[in-house]
Amino acid sequence: MAKYQIAVVVGSLRRDSFNHQLANAIAKLAPAEFSFKRVQIGDLPLYNQDDDANQAASVKRLKNDILTAQGLLFVTPEYNRSIPGVLKNAIDHASRPYGQSAWTGKPAGVLGVSVGALGTALAQQHLRNVLAYLDVHVLGQPEVFMQAKEGLFDAAGNIGSENKAFLQGWLDQYLAWVKTHTA
Numbered sequence: 001m002a003k004y005q006i007a008v009v010v011g012s013l014r015r016d017s018f019n020h021q022l023a024n025a026i027a028k029l030a031p032a033e034f035s036f037k038r039v040q041i042g043d044l045p046l047y048n049q050d051d052d053a054n055q056a057a058s059v060k061r062l063k064n065d066i067l068t069a070q071g072l073l074f075v076t077p078e079y080n081r082s083i084p085g086v087l088k089n090a091i092d093h094a095s096r097p098y099g100q101s102a103w104t105g106k107p108a109g110v111l112g113v114s115v116g117a118l119g120t121a122l123a124q125q126h127l128r129n130v131l132a133y134l135d136v137h138v139l140g141q142p143e144v145f146m147q148a149k150e151g152l153f154d155a156a157g158n159i160g161s162e163n164k165a166f167l168q169g170w171l172d173q174y175l176a177w178v179k180t181h182t183a
């Protein structure tokens with residue numbers, strides 16, 4: 001079993017999501033001591049504070065996936081210059097009940113790919129604000145703003161040659177960040 005479990009939170013539910021592909025491709029660049037598990041957020045109910053004392057099974061599963069992970073990887077599109085509602089919904093669920101947030105103190109990385117030239121920059125900034133409040137320790141640098149273009153992934157779903165060295169460099173920094181926080 002891998003020494004470090006990474007919980008991967010993808011902000012898109014789209015079947016052919018670029019962000020899902022990016023999450024899969026970057027995980028392939030990691031050494032075997034890291035394993036990556038995509039957490040499910042598409043079956044969560046809409047957050048309702050009335051349910052805090054009786055959270056749904058899907059919410060408990062999400063919280064357990066976060067709590068048992070040594071690191072978090074957020075890979076999200078930008079929707080209308082912010083994060084998608086499904087991602088915020090998942091973040092809110094796992095932050096409650098008050099005082100029992102699953103996010104506290106976890107090291108995290110943030111990535112995103114969009115069809116727009118800004119490459120999810122504004123969504124990532126909003127996400128960083130939310131995560132800072134939740135005491136998630138997000139890697140500051142390097143930042144990754146990817147635009148979905150021909151060649152971003154090769155036919156086998158790996159990172160294409162143009163971006164491979166850059167993303168490998170980001171991943172190396174991120175994995176070191178997780179290790180530092182786990183020690």
Ligand SMILES: Cc1cc2nc3c(=O)[nH]c(=O)nc-3n(C[C@H](O)[C@H](O)[C@H](O)COP(=O)(O)O)c2cc1C
Pocket residue numbers: 012013014016017018019020076077078079080081082113114115116117118119120
């Ligand atoms: C509701 C909605 C809002 C969007 N808003 C933005 C935006 O603000 N900036 C941007 O670059 N792309 C925006 N897009 C386009 C996304 O970049 C594109 O749909 C992308 O493929 C979504 O990521 P995914 O492939 O992982 O699902 C938006 C798409 C949708 C469906």
